[in-house]
Amino acid sequence: MPEKSSPIIIVGAGAFGLSTALHLTQKGYSNITVFEKDNQIPARYSAANDLNKIVRAEYEDDFYTDLTVKAIEAWKSNPIFKPHFHQTGFLHCVSGTCPEKAVGTMKRFRAAAERHPKIKSHVVPLDKDSTIRHRFWQFNGQFPGWNGYLNQFDGYAHSANALAGVYRATQAAGVRFFLGEQNGAVQEILYSNGKATGVKTANGRVHHASLVIVAAGAAAGKLVSKLGTQIVAKSWSVAHVQLTDEETSALRSIPVTYARDLGFLFEPDPKTNLLKLCPMGGGFVNTDPASGVSYPPSLEQSAFLPKEDEERIRKLLAHTLPALANRPLVHKFLCWFADTSDSDFIIDYVPETSGSVILLSGDSGHGFKMFPIVGSWAGDLIESSGNQQAIPRWRWKTPAAKGSTSWGGDVSWRLGDTKELSEVQPRKAKL
Numbered sequence: 001m002p003e004k005s006s007p008i009i010i011v012g013a014g015a016f017g018l019s020t021a022l023h024l025t026q027k028g029y030s031n032i033t034v035f036e037k038d039n040q041i042p043a044r045y046s047a048a049n050d051l052n053k054i055v056r057a058e059y060e061d062d063f064y065t066d067l068t069v070k071a072i073e074a075w076k077s078n079p080i081f082k083p084h085f086h087q088t089g090f091l092h093c094v095s096g097t098c099p100e101k102a103v104g105t106m107k108r109f110r111a112a113a114e115r116h117p118k119i120k121s122h123v124v125p126l127d128k129d130s131t132i133r134h135r136f137w138q139f140n141g142q143f144p145g146w147n148g149y150l151n152q153f154d155g156y157a158h159s160a161n162a163l164a165g166v167y168r169a170t171q172a173a174g175v176r177f178f179l180g181e182q183n184g185a186v187q188e189i190l191y192s193n194g195k196a197t198g199v200k201t202a203n204g205r206v207h208h209a210s211l212v213i214v215a216a217g218a219a220a221g222k223l224v225s226k227l228g229t230q231i232v233a234k235s236w237s238v239a240h241v242q243l244t245d246e247e248t249s250a251l252r253s254i255p256v257t258y259a260r261d262l263g264f265l266f267e268p269d270p271k272t273n274l275l276k277l278c279p280m281g282g283g284f285v286n287t288d289p290a291s292g293v294s295y296p297p298s299l300e301q302s303a304f305l306p307k308e309d310e311e312r313i314r315k316l317l318a319h320t321l322p323a324l325a326n327r328p329l330v331h332k333f334l335c336w337f338a339d340t341s342d343s344d345f346i347i348d349y350v351p352e353t354s355g356s357v358i359l360l361s362g363d364s365g366h367g368f369k370m371f372p373i374v375g376s377w378a379g380d381l382i383e384s385s386g387n388q389q390a391i392p393r394w395r396w397k398t399p400a401a402k403g404s405t406s407w408g409g410d411v412s413w414r415l416g417d418t419k420e421l422s423e424v425q426p427r428k429a430k431l
C-alpha cells in the first residue's frame with residue numbers, strides 16, 4: 001500500500017480516471033497527478049464526453065444491479081454528482097420485429113428489476129404498444145409491436161457536465177493535471193527491475209511515481225501491451241437531431257427510450273436543443289493486422305455514421321417521433337470504449353509489476369453509470385493486501401488467442417455482428 005504522500009499517477013481523465021482521482025483525495029492521498037492527452041476536460045477522446053448516458057440500475061446479473069443501486073444513491077445525494085442526474089425513467093422495450101435473443105435479454109432485465117427490493121416498486125409493465133402510446137403523450141409514434149416496461153428508478157446523466165464537475169472538484173482538492181498532446185499524452189510507462197518508476201510524456205519529460213494507474217479506456221493496450229486482446233477497442237455510433245426551442249420544451253421529461261433492436265434516445269438537452277440517438281448493434285472494431293489487437297483510430301476517422309446505423313436510428317424515430325424521422329442527423333461520430341469478452345471490468349494490478357501498475361479499464365460500454373463510485377474500487381484495491389483484486393470477475397484475464405474474432409458477441413445483451421471499421425468507413429475517413 002502506498003504512503004498517503006506517495007506520488008500516484010493516473011493516466012486518462014475519462015470517467016474511471018477522474019473518479020479515481022476524486023476517491024483517492026477523499027481517502028487522504030495527497031500527491032496525485034492526472035495525465036490526459038486531450039487539451040480539455042471533458043476530453044474529446046473520452047467515451048464519456050457526451051450529452052448523456054443511461055443510468056439504469058437493472059442488470060441481468062444482480063452483482064452489477066446492486067452496484068448500480070449504490071451508484072444511483074450517490075448520483076442523487078453527492079453534491080458533485082447530483083446536478084447531472086435526471087431521473088426521467090427508462091422505457092425498455094423490444095419492437096415487434098425484434099430477434100428472439102434480444103427479447104430474452106429484455107425479459108431478464110425486467111425480471112431483475114422486478115425482483116430487486118429497492119427497484120421493484122418503480123417498475124410499470126407495458127406489455128402492449130397501445131399501453132405505451134397511452135402512457136406517453138409526448139410521443140406521437142405508433143410503437144408498432146413494442147412491449148416491455150418502464151423503470152422509474154432509472155434515468156440518465158449529463159455525462160460531459162459530470163466530467164467537468166469532477167474535474168473542478170479534483171483540482172480544488174489539489175490534484176495536478178497535465179493536458180494535451182505534448183504535456184498530457186503518456187507515451188510509455190517507465191520500469192526499473194520490473195517495477196514502474198513513472199511515465200514519459202510525448203514531450204519527452206519523465207514524471208516519477210510509485211504507483212501508475214492506467215485509466216486510458218479503449219487505448220489502455222497502447223501502454224500495457226501484455227493486455228493483448230483482453231481489451232478490444234470497440235465503437236458504437238452516436239448522432240443527434242437539432243431541435244427548436246419549442247420542440248425541446250415539448251419533449252422535456254420523456255424517459256430514456258430504448259428498443260433493444262433499434263437503439264435508444266434521450267430527453268433533448270435544453271442548452272443545445274440536441275436530441276441524442278444511439279443505434280447500438282454489434283459495434284465496430286479497428287484491428288491492427290500485425291498484433292491482432294483493436295485500437296481506437298483518430299477522431300477524424302471516427303467522424304461519421306455508418307449507413308446501417310443511420311437506418312436503425314431513422315426507424316427508431318419513425319416508431320417513436322415520426323415527425324423527426326427524416327430530419328438531418330448532426331454531430332455524428334463513432335464513440336470508442338474498452339470491451340472485454342465477458343463484459344466485466346478489469347480493475348487489477350498488472351502482473352509482474354510488483355504492485356506498481358494498476359489497470360482500470362474494460363468498461364465494456366456500461367461503465368459511466370458507475371462514475372460516482374468506480375474510483376472507490378481502485379481505492380479498495382490499493383488498500384487491500386496481496387496485490388490482487390479480491391473480486392475474481394475484475395481480475396486480469398487470460399488473453400484470448402490471437403485471431404479470435406468473437407469480440408464479446410456471446411454476451412447476452414449484445415445484438416448484431418461486430419464489423420471492422422474498414423468495412424463501413426467512407427473513403428474520406430480512411431485517410
Ligand SMILES: Cc1cc2nc3c(=O)[nH]c(=O)nc-3n(C[C@H](O)[C@H](O)[C@H](O)COP(=O)(O)OP(=O)(O)OC[C@H]3O[C@@H](n4cnc5c(N)ncnc54)[C@H](O)[C@@H]3O)c2cc1C
Nearest residue numbers: 012014015016037045047048054186217335363367368369
Ligand atoms: C456510444 C456509447 C454509449 C455509451 N452509453 C453508456 C450508457 O448509456 N451508460 C453507461 O453507463 N455507459 C455508457 N457507455 C460507456 C461509458 O462511456 C464508458 O464506460 C466510460 O466512458 C469508461 O470510462 P473510462 O475512463 O474507462 O474511458 P474514457 O472515458 O474513454 O476515458 C479514457 C481517457 O484516457 C485518455 N487517454 C487515453 N490514452 C492516453 C494516454 N496515452 N495518455 C493520456 N491520456 C490518455 C483519453 O483521452 C480519455 O480521455 C457508452 C459508451 C459508448 C461508446
